[in-house]
Amino acid sequence: MTKNNIVIHHSLTPEDTEIASIRNYHVNTKGMKDIAYHILIGKQSGVWRFYHGRPMIMDGGHCPPRNKDSIGICILGDYREKPLPTEAREILFDLCLRYVVSNDMESEAITGHCDWMERTCPGKYIMKEIPLLIQEIGETRPLRIH
Ligand SMILES: [Zn+2]
Numbered sequence: 585m586t587k588n589n590i591v592i593h594h595s596l597t598p599e600d601t602e603i604a605s606i607r608n609y610h611v612n613t614k615g616m617k618d619i620a621y622h623i624l625i626g627k628q629s630g631v632w633r634f635y636h637g638r639p640m641i642m643d644g645g646h647c648p649p650r651n652k653d654s655i656g657i658c659i660l661g662d663y664r665e666k667p668l669p670t671e672a673r674e675i676l677f678d679l680c681l682r683y684v685v686s687n688d689m690e691s692e693a694i695t696g697h698c699d700w701m702e703r704t705c706p707g708k709y710i711m712k713e714i715p716l717l718i719q720e721i722g723e724t725r726p727l728r729i730h
Contacts, residue, residue, distance in 0.1 A: 587640070589693035590680055591647045591654045592714065594706040599627045599661040599672075603635045610645070620645035625675050626660035632671035634679060649700045655683055663707030673713060681721050691722040 595601060603626065607619040614620075618638035625634045637658070638645070646656035657679060659672055668676070680694050694717055697705035 585643075585652045587653055587655045587683075587687055588689050589650060589654045589695060590683060590689070591644070591650050591656050591695055591697055591700065592676070592706050592710060593621065593646060593656065593658040593697045594663045594710060595624075595658055595660045596662050596705075597660060599632075599669075601626060601660050602628075603637075607637075616645045618642065618645075621656040621658040623655065623657045623679060624660060625657065625672050625679075627669075627672075632669065632675055634675050647697055647700050650695075654695075655687075659706065659710065663709040664704060665707075665709075667709045668713055676713075677717060677720065680717055681724060684721055685725055688728070691718045691725065694718050694721070 603624055610616045610619050621637040622640050622644060623634055624637050625632065640655070644651045644654055644656040647654065657676065659668065659676065683689065684691055684693070694714055696711050696714055697703050698711065
């Protein structure tokens with residue numbers, strides 16, 4: 585199914601959590617086919633970057649109401665009480681812009697896990713960023729022609 589929205593999560597684990605350990609937990613403890621998210625943003629050796637989780641062609645395993653039609657992005661860390669670092673925010677912006685354009689999504693299709701389910705995920709500090717991302721991406725993206 586076409587992925588026509590983005591669901592953002594946080595991990596509640598340290599920002600430098602190894603991607604392999606998240607995959608191991610999702611596959612071997614939770615019994616999923618692969619890591620739940622399509623993309624992860626984390627910090628290794630002091631540098632923020634993004635990582636591929638499960639292949640984009642697979643349904644997500646991160647948000648049951650939206651698993652079939654969303655791209656799941658998880659930012660490592662806990663953003664309930666702490667702002668999103670600038671470097672992580674820049675990577676999140678670039679990825680959201682890329683997927684909004686490549687999948688011809690509405691900018692408003694950028695959402696948080698708690699928009700769909702009774703959760704605190706992705707934390708209030710990421711939720712505060714989402715309307716700003718929507719606005720900035722709406723202003724940055726090429727004009728849509730239909
Ligand atoms: Zn979540």
